[in-house]
Amino acid sequence: MKHIARFKAEPFPLEMHKARIVQKLRLLPIDERLKAIQEAGNNTFLLKNRDVFLDMLTDSGTNAMSDRQLAAMNLADDSYAGSETFFRLEKEIQSFFGMPLFLPSHQGRACEHILAKVFVKPGDVVPMNFHFTTTRAHIMECGGRVEECYMDEAIASSSELLFKGDMDMKKLAGVVAEVGLDHIPFVRIELGTNLIGGQPISLQSIEEVSAFCKARQLLLVLDASLLSDNLFFMKTREKRCAAMSIADINLAISACADIIYFSARKLGSARGGGLVMRDKVLFDKMKNLVPLFEGFLTYGGMSVREMEAITVGLEETLDMDMISQGPQFIEAFGHLAQKAGIPVITPFGGLGLHIDAKEFLAHVPGCQYPAGALAAAIFIVSGSRGMERGTISETRNPDGSEHLASMELVRLALPRRVFTLSHITFLADRLAWLFENRHLIGGLTFVEEPEIMRFFIGRLSQIGTWQEQLVEKFKADFGSEAL
Numbered sequence: 001m002k003h004i005a006r007f008k009a010e011p012f013p014l015e016m017h018k019a020r021i022v023q024k025l026r027l028l029p030i031d032e033r034l035k036a037i038q039e040a041g042n043n044t045f046l047l048k049n050r051d052v053f054l055d056m057l058t059d060s061g062t063n064a065m066s067d068r069q070l071a072a073m074n075l076a077d078d079s080y081a082g083s084e085t086f087f088r089l090e091k092e093i094q095s096f097f098g099m100p101l102f103l104p105s106h107q108g109r110a111c112e113h114i115l116a117k118v119f120v121k122p123g124d125v126v127p128m129n130f131h132f133t134t135t136r137a138h139i140m141e142c143g144g145r146v147e148e149c150y151m152d153e154a155i156a157s158s159s160e161l162l163f164k165g166d167m168d169m170k171k172l173a174g175v176v177a178e179v180g181l182d183h184i185p186f187v188r189i190e191l192g193t194n195l196i197g198g199q200p201i202s203l204q205s206i207e208e209v210s211a212f213c214k215a216r217q218l219l220l221v222l223d224a225s226l227l228s229d230n231l232f233f234m235k236t237r238e239k240r241c242a243a244m245s246i247a248d249i250n251l252a253i254s255a256c257a258d259i260i261y262f263s264a265r266k267l268g269s270a271r272g273g274g275l276v277m278r279d280k281v282l283f284d285k286m287k288n289l290v291p292l293f294e295g296f297l298t299y300g301g302m303s304v305r306e307m308e309a310i311t312v313g314l315e316e317t318l319d320m321d322m323i324s325q326g327p328q329f330i331e332a333f334g335h336l337a338q339k340a341g342i343p344v345i346t347p348f349g350g351l352g353l354h355i356d357a358k359e360f361l362a363h364v365p366g367c368q369y370p371a372g373a374l375a376a377a378i379f380i381v382s383g384s385r386g387m388e389r390g391t392i393s394e395t396r397n398p399d400g401s402e403h404l405a406s407m408e409l410v411r412l413a414l415p416r417r418v419f420t421l422s423h424i425t426f427l428a429d430r431l432a433w434l435f436e437n438r439h440l441i442g443g444l445t446f447v448e449e450p451e452i453m454r455f456f457i458g459r460l461s462q463i464g465t466w467q468e469q470l471v472e473k474f475k476a477d478f479g480s481e482a483l
Contacts, residue, residue: 013328016321017417020067027053027383027483034380034471041459042376042444044385053383054423056412059326059351061265064417066316069270069309076304085307086298092311093276096318097254101283103275103290104300104307108225108263109134111275114289115221115261119185120144127175128188129167130154130196132223133393135188137453140395144185147175154196155406157356158346162237165193165201165230167209176216186219187212191253192226195389196407198330198349200233203241203252210256219282220256225263225273227253228323229350235320246318258282264306268313269416272302326350326416333414333424340432345409352413355431357390361441366391366404368443368463375410377441380467381474382430383483386412393455437473442466 028036028051040046044057055062077084086104093102105111112135120126122143128135131146139146149171154164167189176184189209193199206222213220227250234241234249241249254260259282264272277283287297294301302310316322327350334348343359357371364370371390378386390408397403412427434441448459 012421013325013332015417015420016325017066025053026050029483030380030471030474033383034467037376037379038462038467041448042372042461043455043457043459044375044379044387045456046459047379047385051383052379052385054419054427055385056352056414056419056427057385057387059266059413059415060263061271062413062415062418063266063269064415065269065309066312066417068316069312072308072312073305076308078304079298081296081298083298083304083307085304085311089307089311092314093274096250096314097260097276098251099254099260099276099278101277101280103283103287103297104302105273105275105290105294106301107265107271107273108223108261109138110294110301111261111263111273112138113293114275114286115186115259116142116144117289118285119219121185124183124185125175125179126186126188127172127184129165129190129201130193132190132194133453133455135190135223136395147179149175150193150196154193154199157343157359157407160347162200162347163202163205163233164196164199164347164349165190166205167201169208169212172209172212176218181216181218184218186221186259188221188223189257190223190226191230192350194226194351195393195409197345197354197409198226198229198351198411199345199347200230200237200349202238203234203249204238206253206256213258219258221259221261222253222257223262224253224260225266226350227262227267228317229326231317232320232323232327233350246320246323250318264310264313267317268310269316270306270309270313272300272306272310274300322416326414329414329419329421329424332421333412333428336425336428337431340428340435342431342435345407352386352411354389355410355412356408357410358408360435360438363439364441364443366408367402368445369460370443371405371408371410372460373441373444373462376444376462376467377434377470378410378412378431380470381434382427384412384427384430386410388455392458392460395452395454433474433477437470440466440470440473 036051116138120142124144260276331348333353343356345354357374361370372388390405394403443463444460
């Protein structure tokens with residue numbers, strides 16, 4: 001919900017909740033922040049959370065639970081097999097997705113692991129609207145590869161295209177014609193394309209892809225981890241959805257898919273995940289891998305307390321007051337950034353605010369990882385931890401050369417119901433100062449580079465001494481006592 005004040009030119013979002021439990025934060029002095037990021041190898045994943053002021057690394061497992069979720073956790077049936085908690089969750093999932101069969105897992109990437117193990121063989125190709133890091137890694141580990149079929153405008157930083165996550169049907173048809181049906185195990189759609197700014201896909205596009213797949217007897221798999229934001233954008237941006245309830249939009253999405261998987265660390269504001277389907281043959285192909293990799297079929301590696309929380313969280317996902325909180329606060333953050341001239345991805349998507357590091361740091365070459373450098377600089381000047389979503393998140397080419405990302409972004413995630421407008425305003429002010437002094441920021445180079453998923457645990461060092469120069473300028477402008 002937005003409030004339009006009589007004496008303000010612009011509406012502003014309202015928190016549709018009240019805080020009854022708080023967690024203390026601390027903002028370290030800038031010299032200590034510099035030391036912390038350097039000890040972390042300029043990788044925000046490796047920062048200790050005690051050194052972080054605003055943790056905007058991700059909204060995965062960091063959203064605030066509701067009072068109803070916390071209360072439900074006390075009802076948990078802590079049984080290894082046949083837990084009543086599982087059957088409550090199963091019933092809610094059947095109602096929520098309109099599909100009868102459910103396999104639990106500990107989180108979304110576990111679902112991707114099972115999907116890849118069951119369906120992907122060497123030489124296979126999986127078309128999708130845009131890749132996600134773990135999705136692609138699992139497919140590649142099984143000998144397959146990913147082909148992205150996004151709209152050309154999807155990777156334009158500034159755009160008026162409301163659904164940048166839509167599939168380009170000509171590209172999809174081209175991939176199928178080139179590869180052949182026998183080498184396409186499934187087509188994947190990500191609802192809320194993570195790596196290009198949390199951009200949504202329209203219901204119309206999902207239906208078009210579904211019809212295409214059905215005509216060719218191809219499986220359609222939906223990643224619904226970012227479903228809640230996508231439902232909000234469909235409801236507010238897609239004309240045909242305006243008159244539909246959130247539940248009806250959700251069921252219309254589900255009707256298009258053969259398999260849906262999700263991370264409840266995002267969808268449901270708890271910690272877990274699962275695979276949902278209506279076909280018993282598909283179910284039987286995957287169910288044996290749950291006890292092997294996850295846990296028994298009635299808990300799948302999840303805590304039963306978290307399962308109770310997911311049950312309530314899914315129900316709350318059908319509440320517009322809940323799902324509006326992320327997108328509306330991201331939009332407010334984005335407008336503050338734009339006023340300072342900061343290049344951000346538009347239209348505003350889900351997950352968080354996405355800064356275009358290519359434009360912000362146009363003087364830093366792509367091979368020096370501008371998004372990683374900017375994420376480090378943001379932590380130094382604000383204590384806020386964001387995430388690099390650019391070339392560091394990519395995988396090197398087979399010949400060892402760097403594969404430059406199509407988009408070089410820093411994501412400042414806004415976990416649901418966690419941060420206030422004053423937090424956002426503070427960070428927007430620090431970003432504005434950093435943008436004015438962007439010429440001081442230099443690049444990074446790897447000193448420890450894992451072969452797989454390097455953005456999680458790789459370490460980098462600054463090129464030159466630009467971080468120390470940034471700190472000195474900050475102190476000169478804000479005063480030696482300023483944080």
